[in-house]
Amino acid sequence: MLQVKNVSFAYTKSKVLNNISFDLAKGKTLAIIGESGSGKSTLLKLIYGEFDLKEGEVWWDNKQVLGPAFNLIVGYDFMKYVAQEFDLMPYTTVEENVGKHLSRFYPEQKEKRTKELLRVVELEAFADTKVKILSGGQKQRVALARALAKEPEILLLDEPFSHIDNFKKQSLRRSIFSYLRKNRISCLVATHDKNDVLGFADDMIVLDEKKIVIKDTPQNIYCNPKLPLVASFFEEFSIIDGAIYYAHQLQIVENSKHKAVVKRSYFNGKNWLIEATYQSNSIFIEHHCNLKPNSSLFFKLFQ
Numbered sequence: 001m002l003q004v005k006n007v008s009f010a011y012t013k014s015k016v017l018n019n020i021s022f023d024l025a026k027g028k029t030l031a032i033i034g035e036s037g038s039g040k041s042t043l044l045k046l047i048y049g050e051f052d053l054k055e056g057e058v059w060w061d062n063k064q065v066l067g068p069a070f071n072l073i074v075g076y077d078f079m080k081y082v083a084q085e086f087d088l089m090p091y092t093t094v095e096e097n098v099g100k101h102l103s104r105f106y107p108e109q110k111e112k113r114t115k116e117l118l119r120v121v122e123l124e125a126f127a128d129t130k131v132k133i134l135s136g137g138q139k140q141r142v143a144l145a146r147a148l149a150k151e152p153e154i155l156l157l158d159e160p161f162s163h164i165d166n167f168k169k170q171s172l173r174r175s176i177f178s179y180l181r182k183n184r185i186s187c188l189v190a191t192h193d194k195n196d197v198l199g200f201a202d203d204m205i206v207l208d209e210k211k212i213v214i215k216d217t218p219q220n221i222y223c224n225p226k227l228p229l230v231a232s233f234f235e236e237f238s239i240i241d242g243a244i245y246y247a248h249q250l251q252i253v254e255n256s257k258h259k260a261v262v263k264r265s266y267f268n269g270k271n272w273l274i275e276a277t278y279q280s281n282s283i284f285i286e287h288h289c290n291l292k293p294n295s296s297l298f299f300k301l302f303q
């Protein structure tokens with residue numbers, strides 16, 4: 001189990017993280033969300049042992065994770081970290097990058113393992129391609145495969161699918177997260193993408209103002225977002241009478257006590273998002289067709 005105990009950290013004078021504590025059980029996935037600059041990457045780096053901690057401790061089972069003051073080489077065998085910059089070897093092939101840390105003394109095992117990982121990240125066709133000429137998304141997939149090569153017990157992922165195109169993203173997500181589950185690898189994933197969280201993470205934490213402001217299951221947080229910051233991570237929302245409503249919780253009806261004026265309609269694939277003005281504020285309503293700007297509408301609320 002990963003244990004983060006009362007961790008605080010500052011790069012310079014002011015703190016980036018203040019008194020962070022949480023646990024992550026074996027084989028579980030925990031998502032970290034928060035605005036840009038809220039400290040997600042810093043937290044991953046601290047857990048990886050990239051910096052020395054002055055306040056707080058990080059433990060994996062009965063081993064304490066220590067920073068560079070205690071380790072000549074940053075990191076531990078049981079933990080792998082895929083950073084936003086992938087740190088690959090550009091002039092060697094995809095296969096060589098993935099197999100870099102696997103033993104040369106067992107060539108058959110090495111080849112089998114490398115092939116298995118290339119299948120997980122859907123890069124079999126690029127095994128002999130030099131990394132230098134790969135796209136950003138392909139490089140990101142090589143970095144993921146390399147992190148998994150030596151079967152870590154815990155994987156730290158920083159925006160793992162940010163460079164992957166929408167065609168591949170969903171199937172790659174399913175492939176990676178089911179591989180982690182099957183092999184009981186714990187995973188901590190920092191993300192801006194709700195699709196990394198809903199359906200894949202067991203728990204999530206929300207970072208704001210240097211602290212963990214919410215920790216719960218993705219389902220509970222989605223259904224009861226509590227803060228506008230959290231609702232905005234998932235969907236367009238409106239605040240009406242002090243409560244948060246997602247766009248699908250507002251329904252246009254013939255008549256009601258809530259009257260608004262249409263500003264604009266946006267096509268979003270499944271239906272339309274209507275932006276309207278209600279009591280001088282913008283609200284968002286999901287609807288099956290677009291509506292004329294400046295026309296009036298009535299809506300009702302449901303949860």
Ligand SMILES: Nc1ncnc2c1ncn2[C@@H]1O[C@H](COP(=O)(O)OP(=O)(O)OP(=O)(O)O)[C@@H](O)[C@H]1O
Binds near residue numbers: 035037039041
């Ligand atoms: N090496 C560094 N030296 C000084 N300050 C840093 C350093 N790295 C990050 N910071 C600062 O620490 C804060 C947290 O940054 P961090 O990269 O952890 O945020 P983040 O939530 O991961 O952001 P993003 O979502 O944009 O990746 C920011 O204010 C950033 O400017």
